[in-house]
Amino acid sequence: MSSDASPAPAKTPVTLRQVAASAGVSVATASKALNGQGRMTAETRERIRETAQRLGFRPNSLAQSLLRRRSFTVGLLTNDTYGRFSLPLMAGVSDALVDAGVSVFLCNVEDDMRLAQLHVEAMLDKRVDGIIATGKRIDRHLPVDLANLRIPVIYAFTQPDPDAVGFESDDAGGARLAVEHFCRLGRKRIAHVTGPASFAVVHERARAYREVLAEHGLPVAEPLLGAWSEAWGHEAVAKLFDGKAGGAGAPDAVFCGNDQIARGVIDALRERGIGVPDDVGVIGFDNWEIVAEATRPPLTSVDMNLSALGREAGLALLSLVGGQPAAPGIRKLPCRLVVRQSCGRPPGG
Amino acid sequence: MSSDASPAPAKTPVTLRQVAASAGVSVATASKALNGQGRMTAETRERIRETAQRLGFRPNSLAQSLLRRRSFTVGLLTNDTYGRFSLPLMAGVSDALVDAGVSVFLCNVEDDMRLAQLHVEAMLDKRVDGIIATGKRIDRHLPVDLANLRIPVIYAFTQPDPDAVGFESDDAGGARLAVEHFCRLGRKRIAHVTGPASFAVVHERARAYREVLAEHGLPVAEPLLGAWSEAWGHEAVAKLFDGKAGGAGAPDAVFCGNDQIARGVIDALRERGIGVPDDVGVIGFDNWEIVAEATRPPLTSVDMNLSALGREAGLALLSLVGGQPAAPGIRKLPCRLVVRQSCGRPPGG
DNA sequence: GCGATAAGAGAAAACCTTTTCCCAACCAAG
DNA sequence: CTTGGTTGGGAAAAGGTTTTCTCTTATCGC
Numbered sequence: 001m002s003s004d005a006s007p008a009p010a011k012t013p014v015t016l017r018q019v020a021a022s023a024g025v026s027v028a029t030a031s032k033a034l035n036g037q038g039r040m041t042a043e044t045r046e047r048i049r050e051t052a053q054r055l056g057f058r059p060n061s062l063a064q065s066l067l068r069r070r071s072f073t074v075g076l077l078t079n080d081t082y083g084r085f086s087l088p089l090m091a092g093v094s095d096a097l098v099d100a101g102v103s104v105f106l107c108n109v110e111d112d113m114r115l116a117q118l119h120v121e122a123m124l125d126k127r128v129d130g131i132i133a134t135g136k137r138i139d140r141h142l143p144v145d146l147a148n149l150r151i152p153v154i155y156a157f158t159q160p161d162p163d164a165v166g167f168e169s170d171d172a173g174g175a176r177l178a179v180e181h182f183c184r185l186g187r188k189r190i191a192h193v194t195g196p197a198s199f200a201v202v203h204e205r206a207r208a209y210r211e212v213l214a215e216h217g218l219p220v221a222e223p224l225l226g227a228w229s230e231a232w233g234h235e236a237v238a239k240l241f242d243g244k245a246g247g248a249g250a251p252d253a254v255f256c257g258n259d260q261i262a263r264g265v266i267d268a269l270r271e272r273g274i275g276v277p278d279d280v281g282v283i284g285f286d287n288w289e290i291v292a293e294a295t296r297p298p299l300t301s302v303d304m305n306l307s308a309l310g311r312e313a314g315l316a317l318l319s320l321v322g323g324q325p326a327a328p329g330i331r332k333l334p335c336r337l338v339v340r341q342s343c344g345r346p347p348g349g
Numbered sequence: 350m351s352s353d354a355s356p357a358p359a360k361t362p363v364t365l366r367q368v369a370a371s372a373g374v375s376v377a378t379a380s381k382a383l384n385g386q387g388r389m390t391a392e393t394r395e396r397i398r399e400t401a402q403r404l405g406f407r408p409n410s411l412a413q414s415l416l417r418r419r420s421f422t423v424g425l426l427t428n429d430t431y432g433r434f435s436l437p438l439m440a441g442v443s444d445a446l447v448d449a450g451v452s453v454f455l456c457n458v459e460d461d462m463r464l465a466q467l468h469v470e471a472m473l474d475k476r477v478d479g480i481i482a483t484g485k486r487i488d489r490h491l492p493v494d495l496a497n498l499r500i501p502v503i504y505a506f507t508q509p510d511p512d513a514v515g516f517e518s519d520d521a522g523g524a525r526l527a528v529e530h531f532c533r534l535g536r537k538r539i540a541h542v543t544g545p546a547s548f549a550v551v552h553e554r555a556r557a558y559r560e561v562l563a564e565h566g567l568p569v570a571e572p573l574l575g576a577w578s579e580a581w582g583h584e585a586v587a588k589l590f591d592g593k594a595g596g597a598g599a600p601d602a603v604f605c606g607n608d609q610i611a612r613g614v615i616d617a618l619r620e621r622g623i624g625v626p627d628d629v630g631v632i633g634f635d636n637w638e639i640v641a642e643a644t645r646p647p648l649t650s651v652d653m654n655l656s657a658l659g660r661e662a663g664l665a666l667l668s669l670v671g672g673q674p675a676a677p678g679i680r681k682l683p684c685r686l687v688v689r690q691s692c693g694r695p696p697g698g
Numbered sequence: 699g700c701g702a703t704a705a706g707a708g709a710a711a712a713c714c715t716t717t718t719c720c721c722a723a724c725c726a727a728g
Numbered sequence: 729c730t731t732g733g734t735t736g737g738g739a740a741a742a743g744g745t746t747t748t749c750t751c752t753t754a755t756c757g758c
Contacts, residue, residue, distance in 0.1 A: 011499060013476075015714060026738050031716055038717090040736055061474040062415045063714035066743050071411065073475070076455070081440045082433075091430045094457055098464070103471055106425070106455035108443050115447070122452055125410040126422070127362075150361075230643040260643065267616075294579040294609065364744060375708045380746060387747090389706055412744035415713045 014057045023051040065127065072102050074317060075123035079143065080136035081108040084288060085306060089134055089157055092310020100318055102129070109143065116144035129321045132313050134158050138168055139200035152320035156313035157306065166330045167313045169304035171201045174335030175208035178255050178283040178302050181337055183216045185344055187253035187281055192223040193236040193265060194257030202257060209255060228257065233264020241272060252280055259284035259291040262299055266342060277344035287338050298340035309333050363404045372400040414476065421451050423666060424472035428492065429485035430457040433637060434655060438483055438506055441659020449667055451478070458492065465493035478670045481662050483507050487517055488549035501669035505662035506655065515679045516662045518653035520550045523684030524557035527604050527632040527651050530686055532565045534693050536602035536630055541572040542585040542614060543606030551606060558604060577606065582613020590621065601629055608633035608640040611648055615691060626693035636687050646690035658682050
């Protein structure tokens with residue numbers, strides 16, 4: 001075919017000036033025509049629109065940003081590149097922003113102050129409209145101070161500065177969901193195996209665990225604190241069940257601090273010939289699907305709704321950038337229990 | 350303290366004009382002083398530098414970009430938000446670019462053509478210097494055509510357009526590493542359990558597996574194709590060992606297509622009372638640390654060096670943006686065997 | 699002391715778009 | 729025929745930086 005209908009990939013982008021020249025008007029008129037501003041004959045407006053279309057004109061976002069003092073760009077700062085927490089969160093953020101035409105700079109700072117500073121300065125130089133800070137631990141600060149930045153900052157799943165807006169998952173609420181589910185199923189001796197004492201969430205979840213058991217008049221066993229690993233799940237089973245074979249004191253349910261511990265617990269129980277969920281129910285935390293679904297039986301787990309959390313954070317930043325004031329403080333978003341087969345069915349069901 | 354030494358977070362960024370006014374020179378001179386251009390007395394230059402420092406001047410990157418027609422910004426397009434492949438890759442990319450002052454727009458497009466188009470246009474409008482395309486499958490295209498974009502595009506861990514530059518891991522080489530390691534350890538009957546036939550890497554690794562066995566004069570069992578899951582690892586063990594108890598035909602080594610399959614294989618072997626690595630050695634693929642290290646015994650696995658791959662891709666894009674030509678085609682980067690305890694030690698060791 | 703040269707610094711254009719202000723023309727009313 | 733209002737469209741400034749060109753002044757050799 002000699003007539004090529006493709007939009008002719010120009011070497012250099014088409015400018016408004018070229019559109020104006022081609023349509024035989026001034027750049028001012030062209031701009032107004034394309035933005036629906038100003039007054040002109042419908043015919044002129046349409047002619048300019050068609051010309052722009054034909055030439056494949058797209059306004060230079062840099063020039064617009066310079067003028068509007070708004071870059072339609074935000075920075076996402078994280079120290080959790082490899083982790084699985086920041087990923088769904090990032091997806092949620094991006095999802096909330098893409099429809100507003102806002103792009104996201106991803107900045108992984110590890111735990112390196114120098115790198116963090118470098119990235120923040122780069123973002124500031126590029127005139128990001130705002131920053132979302134996130135990390136792998138809800139109870140730790142990023143290795144950089146974002147307090148006096150003259151652009152809005154939102155914290156998600158990481159410790160906010162005072163007077164800042166932060167979003168977190170409601171860990172205590174999530175723990176309640178799990179333990180109450182066990183109670184509803186008629187479990188009586190519910191144990192809690194969780195991570196190290198140095199994590200704030202460990203205490204928060206343990207507190208909720210104790211509260212729910214007390215509310216139901218059930219015995220409260222001291223939570224077992226260890227590591228966030230399968231190996232610790234194994235060990236914990238030994239502690240819980242040794243010397244109590246078939247026993248009076250042995251738990252009939254284990255609420256675990258994460259899915260890896262739960263996996264270790266289930267594997268250890270199977271090795272001891274203890275049936276899951278018939279003899280002992282197990283619930284995990286994080287709902288890390290690749291683990292929860294590979295567990296035998298598939299693991300019931302608390303999902304922190306991180307993607308929704310990211311969305312909320314993105315929308316909050318957008319509103320802050322738009323000039324809406326926001327009360328500082330931490331907003332907790334509810335968790336959700338994903339029921340699979342490791343916790344058993346209700347007696348009547 | 351009444352004297353506040355902090356750099357006074359200005360409500361609005363300080364401009365070069367303000368620096369110039371404060372130093373009593375023109376903007377032109379100020380610009381030249383700060384960039385080491387032009388001719389002026391060392392004293393003038395120093396005075397301007399100090400003024401800029403004192404005022405906390407940082408050049409507006411938007412204005413610079415507009416003028417230089419270079420935004421020091423690249424787009425990273427992926428359809429693998431939740432996956433573990435793109436993450437180390439992204440970290441490598443970011444790492445390679447941060448030192449050049451280049452920031453990365455993260456764009457997750459899932460498998461949505463409309464979303465992909467939207468993101469690409471947003472990036473083009475924002476005048477990114479180039480794009481890195483990555484994905485969850487090495488043998489699939491992203492849901493968008495990046496072929497005629499008038500900015501450089503590099504493909505990493507995803508199928509490149511013809512005439513484009515792509516980086517991939519050398520899967521065949523990785524498979525060789527694993528199988529040759531088994532050979533060195535004196536294993537004679539090496540099985541291969543891997544993923545579905547629809548994946549190109551399955552065939553590539555299987556071919557290498559066959560080649561190495563042939564080179565060593567060992568019997569080649571037909572690779573077992575299934576799913577990328579633990580469950581399939583279990584099943585495969587049944588297929589491999591049923592009816593061959595302690596047997597002549599049973600394998601003494603299993604090379605697995607990923608770490609999850611390997612995990613399933615090891616668990617199934619333990620359930621059968623078959624010792625790992627004493628009776629059967631196991632090697633996985635991907636070196637997904639959280640799985641490989643939780644396996645009992647810890648899993649030897651092939652690492653695709655995705656972070657290095659990301660670095661290479663980033664550097665290649667940088668050089669393309671800088672005007673250096675690059676020959677189109679696919680560059681394969683070597684894998685690396687991470688030896689843990691699931692494969693056994695050499696007879697002499 | 700004079701022309702040539704170099705040094706130091708500023709004016710202005712360029713990058714691209716948006717917006718405000720202004721101008722010319724046209725129409726209707728007085 | 730003037731006046732006042734409206735309509736269609738353009739000129740110019742703004743946003744912040746870089747770079748080229750130009751201008752002034754000082755220095756040097758003769």
